[in-house]
Amino acid sequence: MTTALRFPAGIDSERFLRDYWQRQPLLLPDALPPPTLDPEELAGLACEPEVESRLILGNETHGWRLRHGPFDEADFAALPARDWTLLVQDVDKWLPAFARLIDAFRFLPDWRIDDVMVSYAPEGGSVGPHIDSYDVFLLQLAGEREWRISDQRLTDPPLRDDSDPRVMRAFAADRQWRLRPGDLLYLPPGVPHWGIGRGDGCMTGSIGFRAPDGDELLAAASTWLSEHPRPRAPYHDPPLAGQAHPALLNEDAFLQLRGLLERALSLSDDELRAAFARRLTEPKPGFEPVPPRPALTRTAFVERLKQTGRLYRHPAARFLYYPRADGGATLWVDGEALETSALQWPLLRLLAGQALLELAELAPWLEEDDDTRLLHALYRRGIHAFEA
Template sequence: MSSAILTHLGAMSVEQFLAEYWQQKPLLIRQAFADFTSPISPDELAGIACDVDTARLVIEKGGKTPWEVRHSPLRKRDFTKLPPTHWTLLVNDMNEIEPDLQDIIDPFRFIPDWRIDDLMISYAVEGGSVGPHIDAYDVFLLQGLGQRRWQISTQAVSEENFIPNLDLRIMREFVPEQEWVVEAGDLLYLPPNVPHYGVALGECMTYSVGFRAPSRADLLEELLGHWMELPEAQQRFTDPKRSLQSDPTIISEQDLERLTDFVMEALPDRARVKAWLQEAMVQANDEC
């Protein structure tokens, strides 16, 4: 697999993909990486899963409970008593664990580095799946070994449609509108919040390139956390030359105005937010 940045997705130029598909609708590209051979074997992935804290085993049937999830660090004996079907091993941050696997991510760097999150690799046996679900981020799903059946829907998903009391957010009802069977080298792009359901048809591996999508709450929490460490954030409210107030149980309109000005004057302006974002996004990317 070439580590050069992609210029085309199949017969489609990257520019057309960005204009018509990115964050808009799914796209299947047959043999996007022709003659693709998985650079890591299932046994190697299982060995890595025993040494890191970013692995999960998902056992749909045959575990202690339906959709049992076993989190890392996993042990070798976790793999010796697995049922013959309907389980999946997933390992996140594989590009950090095995730096040579950065070659899987490099072709997708037509999206800027600050938006790229990680490479997750999954191995599944017959029937293995993580259930019908949605992701809050964009993902390219590259089939690395064997076959997987993907089904997708375009219907909105309500919070009530997720099965309660599970470690996974699995949809209770899922009605597929499109279906494909993918093979090694096929690539499926999914924008955020598209319901999808992948099931292994025999032994298979999938390489998932996920993209960072911070929420407003995430950014505000980080920004304000940074801002509160600055001296101006430590300044206390003052109110010299107060007017006499007849009712001490209320906050006067004058006090509300002063408090509002006190808070608003401390907020960073647009230029300072942009400067912080530039630094924070670069730092986050360097840590990945």
């Protein structure tokens, strides 16, 4: 069961995708009940070496300083009364309540979702005015934050040279809001924005998105080719008549080489789809699902599921599927493919659609071998587990 985002009157997820996503900012007042998080617990995460955290101190007058975690109690004790921010990445991977928060954003593709970053700030705390290259939803979790945005989309604004984080040299706000717990602000890439903690105990969750670039797709295709080698196509000389000098690369030879490369890179749509899907569903490094040891047999797994009543999806798992010509589907999770049959569409949509699976939803799928085999395969890979 998932919590839906509450859009403002006259807007639903379809209209949001059409008119706002990647296009323009949208404020969604009272959009979502925010998960609760004790600031002490956030500070505790920032002290763990495997957690990515930053402290940013400063203000408009003095510029901003960036420090990377892990931090310790003495670091926090030494902080001034105002004008600092603690940022912790991947909170969705560490705290189950934040993994479930992402379920409210599943009208967007799974593979586009990056992480939930949580920031904490006393009065005046901010990272300065800046732009991001990715889409972000900013959910106020506790306290209040003032958001100022500019309506001018930018890609490469001049930066202040007295600050470590990338802070814009000039920023003029066109719009301004004060967000309270449950309020949500969507920002597309390139919108200059500046969020400032107001009062004490401002906590904000940033649901951030990622997008591959051409280099990443080239790497994906090249990885695929190295693992699915094809017959080698050696170079053949063009007619060599008229070679003006032994060291000259003549135009015919160049065209021959270029053609060879183009053929080496030509993948069918099926191959490319698989190469991309594999790359796009790879878990973030450091968050790979861990297979259960020892793993239960399929029968024992089904029995256990009936007793415990729930399956939790690994917070770093990304699901992606596409239909096959035979009516079934190829499901990619964690860089690996599973084939599902034409009869398994409802189960596939359920598994790939939400972070928490209740027995009541899974019960119809515990009778057929094909279905329990699929569930068991995901469990054996550590994608679904009995504990969050």
